[in-house]
Amino acid sequence: MSYIIGNLMQGFSSGGWKEQHNMHHAATNIIGRDSDIDLMPFWAVVPSDLKVRIHQERATVERLALLLHWCMVIMQLYYLPTFQIRLIYFFISQLFAGFLLAHVVTYNHYSTLKFKCDDVICKSYVCLQLYTTRNMKPGILIDWLWGGLNYQIEHHLFPTMPRHNLKKVMPLVKEFCMENNLPYMVNEYFEGWLMEIQQMAAVAKLAQRICHQN
DSSP states (O other): OHHIIIIIHHOHHHHHHHHHHHHHHHTTTBBBGGGOOOOTTTTOSSSSGGOOOOOOOOOOOHHHHHHHHHHHHHHHHTSSSSHHHHHHHHHHHHHHHHHHHHHHHHHHHHTTOOOOOOOOGGOHHHHHHHHEEEOOOOOOOHHHTTTTTOOHHHHHHHTSGGGGGGGHHHHHHHHHHHHHHHEEEEEHHHHHHHHHHHHHHHHHHHHHHHHOOO
16 A cells, blocks of 8 residues: 555655654654755755765665656646646646645754764653654644644654544643653744744854865
8 A cells, every 4th residue: 555655646665754754753853863854965954964875775666666656747747738837737746745745844853952873862762752853833724734743742752643633642741741841842833934944044054164164
């Protein structure tokens, strides 16, 4: 089923997604382990991002499914009336899909703390999730648009819990954090985005200084 929904219908590696997302949950914001904050060479999230990256081979069935996906895309574009419409349709659909995905991932983690793999916090799964994950303040529109993933702290603490139950456990998680003097980060929509932009800008300025020094 994952090959059909992921590889064939959406054009991404289901095996790669499973490996990447499981590691993201197990090692959230751990430099060198969490591939969700590894966006080089296009984006640098932390100063240590300028490193060589290794890409693992994927299964043959995944490659075939991806090939079929792009054959379907090309066939779909072929039946559109003009070349200009084909370009507009393709790029708008790809950009919008990418925005929706990045809209969730970046808000939840990019502006929070990053740790090295030997940091003491890695010994506590709960503490790691609480220090590296941010919720977006819930609301009717936000809950619908994000499909429940705005309760990202709860999603990371209980990764197999159905999304519609994340809101129900939120008060229990907040109470646990207060009793144990642990952070529970939740911000308004634009407030969280501002912190993310500030984080990216700080890394960009550092990269600029390094380039000038060289």
